[in-house]
Amino acid sequence: MSDQQGKIMISLEDLLAQADLLKKQIEDLQKAQSEIADSLSAIKSAKDTIDELKTPKNDLFLSGDKKGFLMLRIPEAKADKVIVYLGLTYYAEVTPDTAVKILSDRENELNLTLQEVNKKLSESINAYSQISDILNRIQEQQQKGE
Template sequence: MSKKTEERVVSLEELVARAEELKEYAGAIQSALNTYLTQYTELQLVIETLKSLPQGSPQIYVLLNRLGSAMIPAQVSEGWETNIIVNLGLNYYARATREQGVSILEKRLQAVKKIIDRLQRDYKSVVEEYSYIQQILAQVYAQLQSRQAGASGRAE
């Protein structure tokens, strides 16, 4: 069976509108992607911290904000490795051991990675379509310019 290609006439206004729509959509995808990339990085950091924190009652420094503007010393309670509170999502928390907490966070990390991969595929697709439309618009603009130049040359 041969594939039939359907030709469709699209107005210049429709192309411009679609390009604007794609540009906005690409911006929204990029924003969501940045959010998930930040979440992914933070999850990796938490997992590595939980894995590397020594047992016992270590002295640590706690960040007061996400920018790391200030830290204060803190003493981790004895037996902390059996008393971790893990955010499960949707404002649900669970008490877990270090191993359980790491396992829960690694599963969330995998889920976030899948979302990131899907967003990156969507972003690539949107950018490709946007670029294609931009090329068409550039060709149309060049043709209009050459027609106008030809028309003004004949008028003289």
């Protein structure tokens, strides 16, 4: 790269490499975005289940998987304690109210992380778009020169 009269010169190869790097970064950020959204959905389901346990019922039906292919019927479900994931393979047996607080704290952390990922994703998409526009103009100029 060199600077002549306030202009930055960059090789076509460097520009293409930067575009490839940004494309991979965008894909990684989109994957992270999806994983965070999945975790947020799971936390919401966990909190909903705890709310269901607080309401006395004869039977409680729980989904054994994300899609509802397996339902578990729990007769006279009792909710004085639940087991909640703390992270790093640690779990704790706590009251439902404590579990909701732990889950809400985790939900807040994930929402902040999602905001950061969305911001980085937007920046990366904008940069990729700018490089793509430059590459398209270069291609048009080369075609006109032929």
